[in-house]
Amino acid sequence: MSAYGPNVTKLITKFIARAAIPPGGGFADGVEFFRNPERRKQALAQAEADALKAIGLIKAAPDNPVGEDDEEVAGWLLKEIKKHLPGRGEVA
Numbered sequence: 617m618s619a620y621g622p623n624v625t626k627l628i629t630k631f632i633a634r635a636a637i638p639p640g641g642g643f644a645d646g647v648e649f650f651r652n653p654e655r656r657k658q659a660l661a662q663a664e665a666d667a668l669k670a671i672g673l674i675k676a677a678p679d680n681p682v683g684e685d686d687e688e689v690a691g692w693l694l695k696e697i698k699k700h701l702p703g704r705g706e707v708a
Contacts, residue, residue, distance in 0.1 A: 623690035624667065630697060631663030 618625045636649040636659065649655055671689045674680060682692045 621687040621690075623687045623694060624671070626694055627670070627690040628660075628663050628667040630694075631666045632659055635659035635663055 620628070637645045649659070667690070670693060671686050674682065674689045674693065675684055682688050
């Protein structure tokens with residue numbers, strides 16, 4: 617059970633995916649990610665920290681378009697990701 621709501625959880629998965637196969641990486645990176653439990657644990661911790669940092673930056677912005685609720689901010693970020701990366705914005 618996640619300590620976060622669905623939007624924050626989905627945002628965290630965006631960061632996990634980037635850790636699993638970093639920019640410029642490939643299939644071998646994905647295989648290594650799944651074969652290395654320590655790397656998965658580190659990636660999850662980093663993804664959680666990065667997602668919460670992104671949420672915090674939006675909340676702290678003087679022109680914050682969404683408010684103070686983490687779920688609302690994460691939902692807005694997910695919509696922005698989908699808008700800017702069509703076809704890659706959905707996470708199963």
